[in-house]
Amino acid sequence: MNLTYTVSEQAFRADCRAWLEANVPATPLASHNTREGFAQHVQWEHKLFDAGWAVVSWPEAYGGRGASLVEWLIFEEEYYRSGAPARVTQNGIFLLAPTLFECGNDEQKERLLRQMARADFLWAQAWSEPNAGSDLASVRATAKKVDGGWKLSGNKTWCSRGVFSDGIYGLFRTDPDSERHRGLTYFMIHVDQPGVTLRAVEDLDGEEAFAEVFLDDVFVPDADVIGEVNQGWKVAMSTTSSERGLSLRSPGRFQATAERLKQLFVESGSPERLRDQVLQSWMDADAYSLYTYQTVTRMQEGGHIGADSSLNKIFWSEMDIATQQTALELLGARAWLMPEAPDAAPGWLHDFLFSLAGPIYAGTNEIQRNIVARRVLELPR
Amino acid sequence: MRAAFTEDQIMLRDTVRDTLAAECTPAAVRASWEQPSAFWPLLAEQGVLALTASEELGGLGMGALDWVLVLEEAGRVALPEPLIEHIAAVELLAESGEAEWVERLASGEARVTVFQSGGYAVSADTADAVIRLGDTGAELLTEFTTVRHAAADGSRPLFTVDGAGAPLSGDADAALDRAILATAAQLLGLGNQVLDLAVEYSKARRQFGKPIGSFQAVQHHLVDALLKLKFAAPVVHRAAHSVATNDPQRALHVSMAKIYASEAASLACRKSLQVHGAIGYTFEYDLHLWMKRVWALSEAWGNPAWHRNRAASSLFGA
Numbered sequence A: 001m002n003l004t005y006t007v008s009e010q011a012f013r014a015d016c017r018a019w020l021e022a023n024v025p026a027t028p029l030a031s032h033n034t035r036e037g038f039a040q041h042v043q044w045e046h047k048l049f050d051a052g053w054a055v056v057s058w059p060e061a062y063g064g065r066g067a068s069l070v071e072w073l074i075f076e077e078e079y080y081r082s083g084a085p086a087r088v089t090q091n092g093i094f095l096l097a098p099t100l101f102e103c104g105n106d107e108q109k110e111r112l113l114r115q116m117a118r119a120d121f122l123w124a125q126a127w128s129e130p131n132a133g134s135d136l137a138s139v140r141a142t143a144k145k146v147d148g149g150w151k152l153s154g155n156k157t158w159c160s161r162g163v164f165s166d167g168i169y170g171l172f173r174t175d176p177d178s179e180r181h182r183g184l185t186y187f188m189i190h191v192d193q194p195g196v197t198l199r200a201v202e203d204l205d206g207e208e209a210f211a212e213v214f215l216d217d218v219f220v221p222d223a224d225v226i227g228e229v230n231q232g233w234k235v236a237m238s239t240t241s242s243e244r245g246l247s248l249r250s251p252g253r254f255q256a257t258a259e260r261l262k263q264l265f266v267e268s269g270s271p272e273r274l275r276d277q278v279l280q281s282w283m284d285a286d287a288y289s290l291y292t293y294q295t296v297t298r299m300q301e302g303g304h305i306g307a308d309s310s311l312n313k314i315f316w317s318e319m320d321i322a323t324q325q326t327a328l329e330l331l332g333a334r335a336w337l338m339p340e341a342p343d344a345a346p347g348w349l350h351d352f353l354f355s356l357a358g359p360i361y362a363g364t365n366e367i368q369r370n371i372v373a374r375r376v377l378e379l380p381r
Numbered sequence B: 001m002r003a004a005f006t007e008d009q010i011m012l013r014d015t016v017r018d019t020l021a022a023e024c025t026p027a028a029v030r031a032s033w034e035q036p037s038a039f040w041p042l043l044a045e046q047g048v049l050a051l052t053a054s055e056e057l058g059g060l061g062m063g064a065l066d067w068v069l070v071l072e073e074a075g076r077v078a079l080p081e082p083l084i085e086h087i088a089a090v091e092l093l094a095e096s097g098e099a100e101w102v103e104r105l106a107s108g109e110a111r112v113t114v115f116q117s118g119g120y121a122v123s124a125d126t127a128d129a130v131i132r133l134g135d136t137g138a139e140l141l142t143e144f145t146t147v148r149h150a151a152a153d154g155s156r157p158l159f160t161v162d163g164a165g166a167p168l169s170g171d172a173d174a175a176l177d178r179a180i181l182a183t184a185a186q187l188l189g190l191g192n193q194v195l196d197l198a199v200e201y202s203k204a205r206r207q208f209g210k211p212i213g214s215f216q217a218v219q220h221h222l223v224d225a226l227l228k229l230k231f232a233a234p235v236v237h238r239a240a241h242s243v244a245t246n247d248p249q250r251a252l253h254v255s256m257a258k259i260y261a262s263e264a265a266s267l268a269c270r271k272s273l274q275v276h277g278a279i280g281y282t283f284e285y286d287l288h289l290w291m292k293r294v295w296a297l298s299e300a301w302g303n304p305a306w307h308r309n310r311a312a313s314s315l316f317g318a
């Protein structure tokens, strides 16, 4: 065990910090769940990519730096510490890209990876359907084989930032006689074409954060199938641990929030009755980081994250809510003012609302507990 | 950056685990409620007592990263011996130039216990010397009187100790942090064992024609305990690293370890008891031997409130 950073890890951190300090916009961008804000975030992503910081852990061939997992964690710590903008490329680089690295072919990787990392083409995840939420294997959307490709029909929903995206990816039933996990295929679909209808759905914050997607005989070429036909479930499951665990919610994010909470506590006159809650949030963010370094060490030495990612997901989502709630308690009545109010405390209300979604998206926490019970504790059905 | 133990450290842990599993059975722990425990010679023979003494003094010259996993194993079997106090004492005595004591402790020939001034000393009846940790440093008592205070955990006998001591020049704060870390490690092992008991029980016990472990409410109880224990482990291990390297944040890290391990082990007790139903609430069933140790150790060497205060003053300033 050596919990100090090597000289090269320290140098990497210094490079990250220097670039971010020089380049992170001084005034925060508009919300990425609005059209105007989304466009600003896309500009930021171009800049990040062109400087080589968009996807540090990817191979250089795809615009990365071939950074180690530890370096990636360092980058994330510095990214959130600097207050840099939210990543509108996240459903591409953190969710679709791992699937392509694992199951995609060379042509797909060549064609898609750089483009998504530079935010030249934006992806949204279309996994859920109105009747397939937790029970993802019950998807009903279908794909019929035609010359050179497929015709897709059906209804997907809860696509985060789908209204601003260029493409979506998800599972479609390619074998009409199949049930559940069998007979599904993983497709990537361009949304700017006949037969695709996007309907914006406002989230708790009143922003158009979701899209409902209707597909009516939409053509998708064979080249946009990931992995083998009828093996879509396996393809999808190969990367669910990225979403729950490491990549979507790296520790740096929560450590930065915990530091902001600590600051808010001090600015609020350090009220004794909230001290232990603030302390708990700070310690939990630290514990999450330690746990992640342990996981990353295991992965660098050839291990897999496996069902541990479900524990990760429960931990960060519950920690996030507790942290945000404490911030609101510190703010008192100001917490509940809208951002345009003169006395508003920017960010906290929005972040609190979003934290409430944590136990729901990426597989609800009940589902994660079911997975841990089966796969880690090996409890019976 | 490498957040993992070495192969040697894992091997040492496994050896100790196997020995303790064979020797320190629940029946033996139960017996130690009635008669003095008898594992000290075994610990000496296994080299456990010599871990932190220097090689010149008959020891293995190991540090916190080596012994933290051993202490977890001692916790797993609820070992009824003052190993925490032993670990706290050896380096303190070495730093204070008490070579003879160190040799005698490492070989198992002599025993010491350590306590915080104003608190209880564990196993003082079998100790040849007692170390008192006070605000102004540590003292060694070779002549002392003891009064036994019957404790809820009958395998961890508690005493008040009286007597005049001679000052020890070693680092009393470091000794305190070793005791706290060792306690946290034992709590982690205890908590894991308490959870394992419940998991096994939930697979075996049937109601409504099924194992109770198939019921979602039962499963989620167990997962909640596992979650706390899993996240406590790296916190305890980091504290071991900070003790080993004398990190400037050592006090914060060690306090965090105690808080996380106590809370995880306590939750594991609650969940395990609930999953066991009435059988878990009996004196006859072994679960209470472990639960009472968890409660005793949560209170020992600073309870969570004390450690929160210490962590807060290091985080927010006094």
Ligand SMILES: Cc1cc2nc3c(=O)[nH]c(=O)nc-3n(C[C@H](O)[C@H](O)[C@H](O)COP(=O)(O)OP(=O)(O)OC[C@H]3O[C@@H](n4cnc5c(N)ncnc54)[C@H](O)[C@@H]3O)c2cc1C
Pocket (backbone or CB within 6 Å): A124, A125, A126, A127, A128, A132, A133, A134, A135, A157, A158, A159, A160, A357, A360, A361, A362, A363, A364, A365, A366, A367, A370
């Ligand atoms: C902010 C946000 C962003 C999202 N982004 C996307 C996205 O980009 N793409 C996408 O495809 N989806 C997205 N989703 C959808 C998300 O994946 C689903 O909401 C989630 O999988 C749960 O499905 P559901 O909402 O249909 O709830 P349901 O599955 O209907 O569940 C309702 C409740 O029942 C519980 N429940 C269901 N089954 C069980 C069971 N077996 N055991 C115990 N409890 C159970 C659930 O835990 C939950 O509490 C997003 C959701 C949110 C809130």
